[in-house]
Amino acid sequence: xxxxxxxxxxxxxxxxxxxxxxxxxxxxxxxxxxxxxxxxxxxxxxxxxxxxxxxxxxxxxxxxxxxxxxxxxxxxxxxxxxxxxxxxxxxxxxxxxxxxxxxxxxxxxxxxxxxxxxxxxxxxxxxxxxxxxxxxxxxxxxxxxxxxxxxxxxxxxxxxxxxxxxxxxxxxxxxxxxxxxxxxxxxxxxxxxxxxxxxxxxxxxxxxxxxxxxxxxxxxxxxxxxxxxxxxxxxxxxxxxxxxxxxxxxxxxxxxxxxxxxxxxxxxxxxxxxxxxxxxxxxxxxxxxxxxxxxxxxxxxxxxxxxxxxxxxxxxxxxxxxxxxxxxxxxxxxxxxxxxxxx
Numbered sequence: 001x002x003x004x005x006x007x008x009x010x011x012x013x014x015x016x017x018x019x020x021x022x023x024x025x026x027x028x029x030x031x032x033x034x035x036x037x038x039x040x041x042x043x044x045x046x047x048x049x050x051x052x053x054x055x056x057x058x059x060x061x062x063x064x065x066x067x068x069x070x071x072x073x074x075x076x077x078x079x080x081x082x083x084x085x086x087x088x089x090x091x092x093x094x095x096x097x098x099x100x101x102x103x104x105x106x107x108x109x110x111x112x113x114x115x116x117x118x119x120x121x122x123x124x125x126x127x128x129x130x131x132x133x134x135x136x137x138x139x140x141x142x143x144x145x146x147x148x149x150x151x152x153x154x155x156x157x158x159x160x161x162x163x164x165x166x167x168x169x170x171x172x173x174x175x176x177x178x179x180x181x182x183x184x185x186x187x188x189x190x191x192x193x194x195x196x197x198x199x200x201x202x203x204x205x206x207x208x209x210x211x212x213x214x215x216x217x218x219x220x221x222x223x224x225x226x227x228x229x230x231x232x233x234x235x236x237x238x239x240x241x242x243x244x245x246x247x248x249x250x251x252x253x254x255x256x257x258x259x260x261x262x263x264x265x266x267x268x269x270x271x272x273x274x275x276x277x278x279x280x281x282x283x284x285x286x287x288x289x290x291x292x293x294x295x296x297x298x299x300x301x302x303x304x305x306x307x308x309x310x311x312x313x314x315x316x317x318x319x320x321x322x323x324x325x326x327x328x329x330x331x332x333x334x335x336x337x338x339x340x341x342x343x
Contacts, residue, residue: 011045022058030159039166053207081195090276099296101147108187195227231259
């Protein structure tokens with residue numbers, strides 16, 4: 001039987017934990033058996049020695065075990081980043097998800113309020129007027145009827161409240177929990193687009209996903225530091241397909257999607273994430289539109305198994321015909337309706 005003291009001793013010596021040891025220690029965190037200082041110390045020791053894939057698998061296994069699931073009968077894809085790139089862009093993955101949804105892709109989006117950025121996906125959808133505190137069956141209806149469902153992480157991973165204080169006290173330092181969100185989708189999405197904050201996280205997540213049963217995924221990191229596919233620099237890609245991992249790059253200039261100024265996709269006091277997304281769904285030409293198209297096209301490409309150029313064309317068409325704006329508004333209306341129906 002494992003105990004916390006032995007695990008802490010191993011970590012102090014710089015030893016990697018096994019999957020079972022990592023699962024045990026994370027279960028103790030989630031059930032509230034460890035105090036904030038103990039959790040903080042373990043997270044820092046994991047960072048110091050460098051997190052390995054077995055540890056990530058162990059934490060993810062424990063988190064998946066206790067999460068509230070969303071049952072879906074359809075093939076679904078998730079677009080979820082690790083966060084932590086520190087660049088402060090608008091919520092690209094959420095905008096891209098709506099573009100993909102307008103292209104007949106069913107998206108089960110897993111997200112939270114902002115932790116390391118100014119606007120998380122939950123903040124954005126709430127500010128737009130959507131109901132984000134939906135029951136699992138209501139989320140399932142959204143996916144089925146609208147092609148987009150949002151799973152607010154605290155409602156599906158309630159035990160995370162027991163590690164919240166320790167995470168906040170360590171911010172902006174990233175921990176193993178940054179990598180857990182993208183690999184613990186409550187709808188068990190087997191197809192994923194995951195943006196990461198560096199190449200080490202890319203490799204860790206790719207290895208863990210293979211072990212955890214993901215059948216199809218792109219794990220990406222841009223050379224300009226974005227945890228999204230970039231229009232300003234080359235994006236490095238690890239692709240999971242047929243139980244193998246292959247690597248390649250995406251050059252935005254080859255798709256006529258090169259951007260002009262990275263500052264234009266950043267949020268500030270005058271320009272919120274929601275304002276930028278409104279401009280994109282209203283098909284106003286900008287760097288924000290270009291980067292949303294590129295990331296949406298990766299979702300469409302993965303989900304439909306088509307060429308990236310064809311996927312880009314579909315995404316552009318959906319914006320030009322205002323199908324994305326319609327989809328966004330439909331989602332907001334639908335969440336309010338299903339929420340009202342439940343009362």
